[in-house]
Amino acid sequence: MAKKKPDDAPAAANGTASTVLRAPAEEMFAAELEQLIKTDTHPKPPGWRMSPRAVATYICGGKAGTLAVTPKYIGHRRLVEIAISTLVTDRALLLIGEPGTAKSWLSEHLAAAINGDSTKVVQGTAGTTEEQIRYTWNYAMLIARGPSPEALIKSPVFRAMESGTLARFEEITRCAAEVQDALISLLSEKRLAVPELATEIPAAKGFSIIATANTRDRGVNDMSAALKRRFNTVVLPSPATLETEVDIVRKRVAELGAHLELKAAPPSEDAATQVVTIFRELRGGQTLDGKAKIKTPTGVLSTAEAISVLTNGMALAGHFGTGEVSPIDLAAGLQGAVVKDEEKDKVVWGEYLANVLKKRGADWRPLFTACAEANS
Numbered sequence: 315m316a317k318k319k320p321d322d323a324p325a326a327a328n329g330t331a332s333t334v335l336r337a338p339a340e341e342m343f344a345a346e347l348e349q350l351i352k353t354d355t356h357p358k359p360p361g362w363r364m365s366p367r368a369v370a371t372y373i374c375g376g377k378a379g380t381l382a383v384t385p386k387y388i389g390h391r392r393l394v395e396i397a398i399s400t401l402v403t404d405r406a407l408l409l410i411g412e413p414g415t416a417k418s419w420l421s422e423h424l425a426a427a428i429n430g431d432s433t434k435v436v437q438g439t440a441g442t443t444e445e446q447i448r449y450t451w452n453y454a455m456l457i458a459r460g461p462s463p464e465a466l467i468k469s470p471v472f473r474a475m476e477s478g479t480l481a482r483f484e485e486i487t488r489c490a491a492e493v494q495d496a497l498i499s500l501l502s503e504k505r506l507a508v509p510e511l512a513t514e515i516p517a518a519k520g521f522s523i524i525a526t527a528n529t530r531d532r533g534v535n536d537m538s539a540a541l542k543r544r545f546n547t548v549v550l551p552s553p554a555t556l557e558t559e560v561d562i563v564r565k566r567v568a569e570l571g572a573h574l575e576l577k578a579a580p581p582s583e584d585a586a587t588q589v590v591t592i593f594r595e596l597r598g599g600q601t602l603d604g605k606a607k608i609k610t611p612t613g614v615l616s617t618a619e620a621i622s623v624l625t626n627g628m629a630l631a632g633h634f635g636t637g638e639v640s641p642i643d644l645a646a647g648l649q650g651a652v653v654k655d656e657e658k659d660k661v662v663w664g665e666y667l668a669n670v671l672k673k674r675g676a677d678w679r680p681l682f683t684a685c686a687e688a689n690s
Contacts, residue, residue, distance in 0.1 A: 336573075338422070338426065338431075338432050338433055339386075339422050339423050339425075339426035339432050340426040340430050340431060340432055343372075343384075343386075343423075343426070345381070346372060346378065346381065346383050346384070347363075347364075347372065347426065347427065347430065349378040349379060349381045349383075350364055350368045350371060350372055350378045350383065350427075351363055351364050351368070352378075352379070353378045353379040354367075354368040356368065359402050359520065360478065360519035360520050361428075361429070361478040361479060361518065361519055361520020361521075362428050362429075362520065363427070363428065363429065363430050364427060364428070366395075366398045366399065366402060368427070369398050369424070369427045369428060370391070370394055370395055370398055371383055372386065372423070372427045373385070373386050373387050373394050373398075373420070373423055373424070373427065374386075374387060374391045374394055386419070386420075386423045387416055387419065387420050387423070388553075388558060388561055388562045388565070389416070389550070389551070389553070389558075390551075393548055393549075393550065394420070396546075396548055397409070397420070397424065397548045398424070400546040400548070401424065401428065401480070401522050401524070403546075404504070404522075405522070405544070405545065405546045406497075406501050406522055406523040406524070406525065406544055406545045406546070407424075407522065407523070407524045407525070407545065407546055407548065408486075408525045408526075408527060408542075408545035408546065408547045408548070409421060409524065409525070409526045409527070409548055409550055410526070410527045410528075410529060410547060410548075410549055410550070411528075411529060411549055411550035411551065411552075412528070412529055412530065412552055412614065412616060413528055413530055413614045413616045413618065414552075414614065414616020414617045414618035414619060415550040415551065415552055415616070415617070416550060416562075416617075416618075417526040417527075417528075417550055418484055418526055420550065421482050421484070421524045421526055422482070424480070424524060425479075425480045425482055425524065428479075428480055429479040429480055429520075431479060432482065433470075434470035434471075434473055434474050434479065434480065434481045434482065435470055435481070435482045435483075435484060436469065436470055436471065436481065436482070436483045436484070437484050437485065438483060438484055438485040438486050438487070438488040438489040439485070439488050439489070440488060440489075440490070442488070442489045442490075442493055443493060444492070444493050444496045445469070446469055447469055447471055447483075447493065447496045447497065447500075448469055448471070448472065448496060448500075448506060449466055449467060449468050449469055449472050449506075449508065450467045450469075451465050451466060451467060452464075452465045452466075452467055461510040461511055462511075463511065466508070466511070470482075471483075471497075471500065471506075471523065472506060472515065474521055474523075475500070475504075475506055475515055475516075475517040475518065475521050476515060476518065477518060477521075478517070478518030478519050478520035478521050479520060479521065480520075480521075480522055480523070480524055481521075481522075481523050481524075482523070482524050482525075482526075483497075483523055483524070483525040483526070484525075484526050485526060485527065485528060486525040486526065486527050486537065487527045487528065487535050487536065487537060488528075488535065489535060490535055491535055491536075491537075491538060494535065494537055494538070494541055495538060495540070495541060497523070497541060497544070498538075498540055498541055498544060500517075500523075501523065501541075501544035501545075502544065504516065504517040504521070505517065525545065530614065552616075552617070553617060556587070556590060556591060556594060556602065559590050559594065559617055559620070560583070560586050560587050560590050562617055563586050563589070563590055563617060563620050563621050563624065564580070564581075564583065564586050566621045567580055567581065567586070567621055567624045567625055567628070568580045570621070570625050571625065571628050574625075576625070576628045576629055576632050577632030577633060577637065578628040578629070578631040578632035578635070578637050578638065578639060579628075579637065579638055579639070580624075580628065580639075581624050581627060581628065581639040581644075582639070584677065585624070585627075585639055585641075585644060586620075586624060588644075588678065588681055589620050589623055589624060589644060589648065590617075590620050592648065592666075592671075593615040593616075593617075593619070593620050593651075595608055595666075595670065596608060596610060596611055596615050596652065596662075596666060597610060597614070597615045597616075598610075601670060606669070606670065608665075608666055608669075608670065609662045609665060609666075610662070611652050611653070611654065611655075611658070611659040611662045611663065612654050612655045612658060612659055613651065613652060613654040613659065615651065615652065619651050620651075622647070622651070623644065623647035623648055623651050624639070624644070624647070626643075626646070626647040627639040627643040627644045627646075627647055628643075630643040630646065630647075631643045640680075640684075641680040641681040641683070641684040641685075642684045644681060644684070645681065645684035645685045645687070645688045646688060648685055648688075649663075649685070649688040649689060653689070660689060663685075663689055664689055667682060667685055667686050667689065671685065672686075
């Protein structure tokens with residue numbers, strides 16, 4: 315049998331071949347990026363592949379010649395422009411907001427548009443060390459030959475400084491304070507000292523860091539005032555209206571369904587609206603019409619979780635259902651998203667079902683019945 319050629323690989327959302335579970339943004343949207351670069355007539359900052367105006371078009375949507383550029387971030391365009399303008403200067407950028415407000419998504423697409431490489435990433439966790447921000451060593455080579463450039467293992471930040479590109483620091487407030495503060499000298503002096511080699515690495519033009527922080531993590535490892543001063547901060551809000559959030563959710567669910575080759579049609583607009591309505595009411599503590607107060611569960615119930623509920627519903631419908639997302643498919647995902655704490659959240663969810671969902675019209679009755687059975 316002949317070998318399968320790379321051209322036979324499944325196509326990603328933007329037309330690029332991809333067999334990986336999740337391709338980086340610069341591969342998924344390669345056609346749009348290439349067209350934007352080709353048609354860009356505005357000045358480019360040092361180290362950038364395209365102008366700030368073209369980056370904004372890539373993020374927010376628009377036209378590149380005859381090609382329609384899909385919006386990657388649906389929200390306040392001015393916030394995107396502020397973020398892009400920050401990266402033109404020598405300041406680092408901090409994106410903060412509630413979970414699921416597209417901080418990481420925006421960070422990735424900014425790096426993809428500006429440098430064509432969104433993969434220089436430090437993932438902040440309780441176990442992140444200073445070496446992961448600066449550098450470490452190949453200890454076998456270090457013991458055999460002593461410190462040498464060949465034995466040096468460069469962090470994503472180190473490589474970004476050398477190449478004059480962007481590094482991403484995800485969930486910076488998950489790191490211990492002393493680890494966070496390793497960034498202070500890098501952002502102030504724009505140099506990275508390697509005392510073992512008696513040298514310093516100066517940052518090339520175009521270097522910067524995009525960090526993200528979750529407002530739910532405030533108080534875990536707050537950033538020091540000294541470090542905060544090195545960043546320009548952009549707060550990404552939750553979607554302002556139900557319609558905006560439904561648009562975001564439906565767009566991402568359709569993209570994920572196509573990429574994962576789920577064997578079901580995307581959920582209807584009514585199904586997406588119902589899930590998003592439930593999430594907005596539970597996280598807001600009142601019904602959308604403001605007439606009734608609601609207890610809030612312990613979970614976040616973000617836009618990202620709404621996307622997950624609907625995507626999971628597609629998987630259930632495709633493999634264990636009719637191929638069309640039904641209320642029963644959605645109920646399982648809703649139960650898991652809302653009930654994080656078995657004792658408290660199950661009561662909150664049950665009261666919401668009885669006092670709010672049950673009293674809505676016939677269009678809501680199938681979803682109420684399926685959710686009530688799942689919560690019983």
